[in-house]
Amino acid sequence: MKPAPFTYLRPDSVGEAVAALSAHGGDARVLAGGQSLMAMLNLRLVEPSVLVDISRLEELRTIRLEGNMIEVGAAVTQAELLAWPELDEQAPFIARALPWVGHFQTRNRGTVCGSIAHADPSSELPLSLTLLGGEVVLRSASGERRLTAAQFQTGMLQTGRRADELITAVRFPAGVGANGAAFREVARRHGDFAIVSVGAVASGGGSVRIGVGGVTDTPRCIEIGAELSSVDVVERIGHLAWELGGYDDVHASARYRRDLVRRIAPKLIGEVRACSA
Amino acid sequence: MLRVNTNEKVTVTFELNGRTVRGEATPRMLLTDFLRGELGQTGTHVGCEHGVCGCCTVRIDGVAARSCLMLAVQAEGRRIDTVEGLAASKDALNALQRAFRKHHALQCGFCTAGILMSFSDYLSRNPNPDEDEVRDVLGGHICRCTGYAGLMKAIMEAAAELRGARTSKGAPAQ
Missing domain, CATH: 3.30.43.10 (Uridine Diphospho-n-acetylenolpyruvylglucosamine Reductase, domain 2)
Structure with missing residues (x-):
C-alpha cells in the first residue's frame, strides 16, 4: 500500500x-x-x-564520548554506530546486539534513536537502553529533558515523549559490560522481530544484570547476585519467566517464550560470569 | 525549511546511475514508484512495500537500502544506483551478474535486482566474506523460488573473482 x-x-x-x-x-x-x-x-x-x-540534520549525526556517556545523535544510523571504531571497547554489549537489529540493508538507513523511539517490545536497542541504564534526550521549545529507559518506554510502542518533543540523542553509559557481555536472540530468521531476546552484562561485584525483551510489553531487567549458585540461578530465572508471563501471537505462544527465557538466560549468566571471573 | 504541501508536486533531482535525472513527486510518493513510474526505470521491483522482501533494494549514496522505505523527496541531491547501472553494456555483465547467470542464481528474477544491489555494496565493504556472513546479508531478501543454494554459490564465486581482480590490477574493482 x-x-x-x-x-x-x-x-x-x-x-x-x-x-x-x-x-x-x-x-x-x-x-x-x-x-x-x-x-x-x-x-x-x-x-x-x-x-x-530530520535525516539530513548534520548536528544530529554525531557519536561522541561525553564524560562517561556515549551520546548517539538522532540521525546516526545503526550501521554507522556498528562501524564506530570505539564501539567494542566502550559498548561491548551494543557491539553484540546491534548486528541483530534488522538486516544489513535496513541498518544502513535505520537510526539508533529511531528504533528506541519506535519502542517495539522485541527490539534489541530498547533492551540495550534498559540493560545498560541509558537515557533519552528530548528537546522542545520549553527546553531539554532526559528520561531513563523506564520513564521513556512506557508500553508496547508507547513512550513518555510529549508530542512537541524531538528526540535529539540517546546516551549509554560507557564501559558497561567491559568485564563480560552476552546477547542471544531467537527469531524465525536472522533480522526478523525477535520472539525472545536476552542480554547480560557484568555489573560489578560479581553480579550480572540480565535483561529480557520480547516477552512483555517493555524490556525487563533483574540483578543476579554473585552469591547465587548456578542451581539458584536456574530457579531465579524460572521465577522471572513466570512473573513475566508473556503473550501469545502468530510467532510463538507465551509458554514457548517463557521456555526460551528459562533456557537462554542461565547460559548467558554463566558466560558473563566466566568472562568476569 | 523546505515545505511541500499534501498534494503539491515538487521537482526532485538526483544522480541515477551516473547521470542527472529529474521528475515530479508529491510528498507521499515512494522512491520505488518514482524510479518506476516517473523515470521509467523498472529494473527495481516492488514487492511487500514494508521493507521485508528486499526486492526494491537500491544503493543510496553507495549504501544498499530499501527504496520502498524512502520518499522520493528524500532522494533530492543524492546518488542513487539501480540494477540498470551494473552492466557496462548490454553484452558486458559485471562479475556478480555473470556469476548469477553461471550458477542459475535466479529463476523468475523478481528478487534478483535487489540482491544484486545488496551485494554490490556488501562485497565492496567486505571483499572476503565467509558463507555465514553472506547468508546473513542474503537473509535480508526473500526468494520465493527458493533459489538460495545457487545464490550462495554465485555470490561466493563473484567475491573470489573480485578479490582476484583487485590483486591483479592492484586497485579495487567494481
Whole structure:
C-alpha cells in the first residue's frame, strides 16, 4: 500500500525541527531513517498530517564520548554506530546486539534513536537502553529533558515523549559490560522481530544484570547476585519467566517464550560470569 | 525549511546511475514508484512495500537500502544506483551478474535486482566474506523460488573473482 497524504517538512536545523513539532504536535511524526515509520505509513497503521524529516540534520549525526556517556545523535544510523571504531571497547554489549537489529540493508538507513523511539517490545536497542541504564534526550521549545529507559518506554510502542518533543540523542553509559557481555536472540530468521531476546552484562561485584525483551510489553531487567549458585540461578530465572508471563501471537505462544527465557538466560549468566571471573 | 504541501508536486533531482535525472513527486510518493513510474526505470521491483522482501533494494549514496522505505523527496541531491547501472553494456555483465547467470542464481528474477544491489555494496565493504556472513546479508531478501543454494554459490564465486581482480590490477574493482 501507499502512505496516506501528508505535508512534508525538511527543517534546516534542530531549532526549526522543534518549532515544527510545537506547531503541529500530535498531528506530526518525525522521520529519520524511516525503517519502522515508513513501513507503518505504507501499511497505513499511522496517518500523520505532517512529516518532519530530520535525516539530513548534520548536528544530529554525531557519536561522541561525553564524560562517561556515549551520546548517539538522532540521525546516526545503526550501521554507522556498528562501524564506530570505539564501539567494542566502550559498548561491548551494543557491539553484540546491534548486528541483530534488522538486516544489513535496513541498518544502513535505520537510526539508533529511531528504533528506541519506535519502542517495539522485541527490539534489541530498547533492551540495550534498559540493560545498560541509558537515557533519552528530548528537546522542545520549553527546553531539554532526559528520561531513563523506564520513564521513556512506557508500553508496547508507547513512550513518555510529549508530542512537541524531538528526540535529539540517546546516551549509554560507557564501559558497561567491559568485564563480560552476552546477547542471544531467537527469531524465525536472522533480522526478523525477535520472539525472545536476552542480554547480560557484568555489573560489578560479581553480579550480572540480565535483561529480557520480547516477552512483555517493555524490556525487563533483574540483578543476579554473585552469591547465587548456578542451581539458584536456574530457579531465579524460572521465577522471572513466570512473573513475566508473556503473550501469545502468530510467532510463538507465551509458554514457548517463557521456555526460551528459562533456557537462554542461565547460559548467558554463566558466560558473563566466566568472562568476569 | 523546505515545505511541500499534501498534494503539491515538487521537482526532485538526483544522480541515477551516473547521470542527472529529474521528475515530479508529491510528498507521499515512494522512491520505488518514482524510479518506476516517473523515470521509467523498472529494473527495481516492488514487492511487500514494508521493507521485508528486499526486492526494491537500491544503493543510496553507495549504501544498499530499501527504496520502498524512502520518499522520493528524500532522494533530492543524492546518488542513487539501480540494477540498470551494473552492466557496462548490454553484452558486458559485471562479475556478480555473470556469476548469477553461471550458477542459475535466479529463476523468475523478481528478487534478483535487489540482491544484486545488496551485494554490490556488501562485497565492496567486505571483499572476503565467509558463507555465514553472506547468508546473513542474503537473509535480508526473500526468494520465493527458493533459489538460495545457487545464490550462495554465485555470490561466493563473484567475491573470489573480485578479490582476484583487485590483486591483479592492484586497485579495487567494481
